[in-house]
Amino acid sequence: MPRNKSVDYRLLLKVSKYYYEKQLTQQEISERLNLSRPKVSRLLKQAEEIGIVKISIIPQPGIHTDLEDALERTYGLKEAVVVEVSDPNSQYAVSREVGAAAADYFSQSVSSPSVIGISWGTTLQAMVDALRSQDFRESQVVQLIGGLGKPESEAHATYILRRLVEKTGAQLSILNVPGIVDNTAVKIALMSDSHLKEVFNYFENIDVAFVGVGTPTPDSVVMRDGTILTQDQLEYLLSQGAVGDICLRFFDERGNIIHSEIDERVLGITLEQIQKIDRVVGVTGGPFKDKAIRAALLGKLVNVLITDHLSAKKLLKEA
Template structure:
């Protein structure tokens, strides 16, 4: 026969609920809860843990508009990334507006992303990286020791300063010393490249490539950006045709790859003055900053070849 007073009260459930309300809703510290209820602090801790196990306490994260933590987590798991950052843009945003949004997010990430002892490589001839560096604020204390160009930064004088500014401004923002690759990104033939690589100044920069702890790069498409085209360092039309016929979708520091991430070696690669792909892959942290519909294939290829 049912009790006229209703079901019996679960004493422990009542106790752990009271403890949970005091701790999570009223902000009472565990030691104060223990004193108020005549319990040990260890008992209070166990009750709080049990409350979570029973579902009395549930944790809910309220994600602010414009943040995509769950989607970022899916990307991280799918591609083995340490961290992914997704940026919101308007549906009708043009490429310049997309680059500005990506640059703002990249700047915020780089401002807090280094330890003070990091040696950071930086690519050249990237409009997205320029947008990133232009939006950074100077660090109060140095967060890197040096910033090293990864790709030849000599080009048409009118735009050459942009490539140098990438390294110099990033170094200034993060409090490090800048080092430059005093050579073009692509030269006419293998002999010219080999001769330049024997120069003592370039040899010193190449040694620094092997000591980098992080790299910041754009992810390029085979069709060059305006900045790269104006610099004189873009692939020639005949070279682009050859690369496309070999399955090229993008490049990092002029090292070209296919959609499956495999590197394309050959004449163009042999005329390129930039960090070798094996040295790049040995860098512990490789930060790619890119976006937009034109970069879907290049980003997929870069993710497939990362490792």
């Protein structure tokens, strides 16, 4: 292709070599060549446009920015983080490694002061365990649902909250009640407590929430020891089309909220309140989670997703 006579190729080449090879700043080039800084910037852009400079972004093994971009476009996400996990068919491995990625995301993306909501689950436990110590003394951590499971369980909501506060120094608003009670009368009695009301009031002011996405299956955490849901309750939820839950609030395959007698006994944030939070980070993945994750994305219950690479591929295939 013939050169354009109106283009100063020598100057373009010189400016490009100074910037890309000798690592001079645009200001230094400006002073050295007696050019204005805006002109240096324009020359660098022109060098790219006519092909004197070609910038290549080289993909790195284990980093899936292509999947992240596709998830963001397909589901309208604010951000997606896709993790290359060592064993995508092992829920334990996925929870541990996705949780570690969520800890990095927390450190990079959450600023202080903030009001931070936290739910429960094994992947969020892995997140707080992997989180490095940092100064969030001006922030507030809010428990999104009361305690679930046996008190000694590491996935117990209060364990996760206390561990997070240990590492950040944030103020803690804790729901020192069960996540689900026997009947609505018990819930009404507990909700009269002034401390509980104060914590519930924080739900309207949360800046960012980190939540797990559960699945209503016989081997899920909510069914593991029989202290959260019974088999009859599980079968009822399935009959209503439930495919997943956030904070023990269940939804169907399109992300529609399932209101039930079970829902009325939960002490925690509602899905309607979750949908009003500016940034809801779903920290989830695993071999059997894709339907629940997809439903949460379709229902706009989550707008930032941190997941494993196999789940990401399934989500895109289903879309």
